[in-house]
Amino acid sequence: xxxxxxxxxxxxxxxxxxxxxxxxxxxxxxxxxxxxxxxxxxxxxxxxxxxxxxxxxxxxxxxxxxxxxxxxxxxxxxxxxxxxxxxxxxxxxxxx
Numbered sequence: 807x808x809x810x811x812x813x814x815x816x817x818x819x820x821x822x823x824x825x826x827x828x829x830x831x832x833x834x835x836x837x838x839x840x841x842x843x844x845x846x847x848x849x850x851x852x853x854x855x856x857x858x859x860x861x862x863x864x865x866x867x868x869x870x871x872x873x874x875x876x877x878x879x880x881x882x883x884x885x886x887x888x889x890x891x892x893x894x895x896x897x898x899x900x901x902x
Contacts, residue, residue, distance in 0.1 A: 822883065822884040825844070825848075829844055833894075844889075
């Protein structure tokens with residue numbers, strides 16, 4: 807497995823799958839604390855990447871762009887999709 811395949815396919819897919827599964831689980835349990843904590847972690851990572859990109863000079867900023875495109879973007883989309891689907895699939899329990 808080449809490094810290019812690892813960085814362009816495996817890492818974004820893993821970020822998307824992990825964020826989707828975790829937010830689906832939090833959404834299914836209707837755990838707002840879990841969903842908000844995932845959002846805060848994602849926002850912190852994204853802000854750190856943007857701040858690092860602003861401070862970088864020359865080709866050094868390319869690492870931050872790749873972090874945003876191949877980690878933050880798939881994780882954010884996965885969390886959004888998984889959270890919405892999980893929240894909507896919550897079963898309505900009736901107590902007998």
